[in-house]
Amino acid sequence: MARIVGGIACSHVPAIGAALDKGNAGNPYWKPYFDGTVPAREWLAKLKPDVAILIYNDHANALSLQLIPTFLLGTAAEFPVADEGFGPRPVPKVYGHPKLAWHLTESLILDEFDMTIANEMPVDHGLTVPLSVTCGQVDQWPFKVIPLCVNVIQYPPPTGVRCFKLGQAIRRAVEEYPEDLRVVVYGTGGMSHQLQGERAGFVNQDFDRNFLDGMVSDPEKLTKISHTQYMRESGSEGIEMVMWLAMRGALGPRVREAYRFYRVPTSNTASGLLCMEPA
Amino acid sequence: MSAPRDYESIPGTYVYDAERGRVGYHLNMFCMSLNDPENRKAFKADESAYLDRFPLTPEQKEAVLKRDWLGMLKVGGNIYYTIKIAFCDGLTFQDVAGMMCSMPKEDYAKMMMDGGRTPEGNMFKPGASPEKK
Secondary structure, eight states, rough: EEEEEEEEEEEOEEEEEEEETTOTTTSTTTHHHHHHHHHHHHHHHHHOSSSSEEEEEOOSOOOTTSSSOSSEEOOOOEBBOOSSOOOBBBBOOOOOOOHHHHHHHHHHHHTTOOOOEEOOOOOHHHHHHHHHHHOOSSSSOOOOEEEEEEEESSSSOOHHHHHHHHHHHHHHHHHOOOOOEEEEEEOOOOSSOOOSSTTTTTTOOHHHHHHHHHHHHHHHTTTOOOOOHHHHHHHHHGGGGGHHHHHHHOOOOOOOEEEEEEEEEEETEEEEEEEEEOO | OOOOOGGGTTTTOOOOOOOHHHHHHHHHHHHHHHSSSSHHHHHHHHHHHHHHHHHHOOHHHHHTTTTHHHHHHHTOOOOOHHHHHHHHHTOOHHHHHHTTTTOOHHHHHHHHHHTTSSSTSSSSOOOOOOOGG
């Protein structure tokens, strides 16, 4: 039987990918960030997952405003790395797990989550940066990846409670899958940041630290945060943290915290990295 | 159930909601077209003619031509899309962020190094205190 062995919350700041790709990870600005990610990489390597379900948002690359699925699941065998306007990131191709992805699709839709199905799509930094952060610079990704996109670009994104319930449904679906697979779930984006308007650069460290605590000990409380509260208190793009709640829902009621790292700034963003195992 | 737009009381923030989506669609789809290198070349060769391929309002076209980053948000631009114009110009996100809040690039970078723009005084527009919400 498949089972979920870990959950990772990870910011997907594009500049993190650029720093790695351009060989700047060791410079004084970036070294403290990348040093802080090493324990997460070591933890994940020991966990030896077969598949990751990676919850992220596309940034006007695979999707545009033409079609805006609230939840989308990638069922392809492989996903090319997107050209985001300056050439694709020099990272390995992402290989999917079509059998598990189709099982998830069926199971989630029958469980009342109306997933959009993507048989072909490129993946952008929202997916590849968390992989780089947690796997390092590798010739091939050490596990298969099932992309799960959430709309956070066109207001309103799905609510935190809806995302949390989606995570719970993902857990049920994974546990029904007959093959022995070790599955990790990523929730990406965040933490507090604002990329737009006169308030650009907004960061709220108290909000973020409370959110990190809540992810471990009381995620139900976090599901009560309203969209306006996210945007007001964690910046307009901080609302991405609803994707962390989807991951947390997939881990079950209790977790063991394996590692936590928080840093301001990472480019325009407060970045967080949180590794957990179902307890 | 449509929620009240209580986020309008957040200062300096342009939520890309139904209202902005309705007016901004073509502006943002123009930005999306810049993902294609051929289109970037055509835009650079004659910006005004390229923009005429899209049904933009005069205000939207002018905001693009003037690179009025804040103005673009006010006429329906979505930052994830308008930033593609900046990438086409060779600018970074931080360059544009500084311009949107009228801060020199160095000052903006220093603000981020010092922990970012603080929540104090930046969560409500003047007169829109939590009590009056």
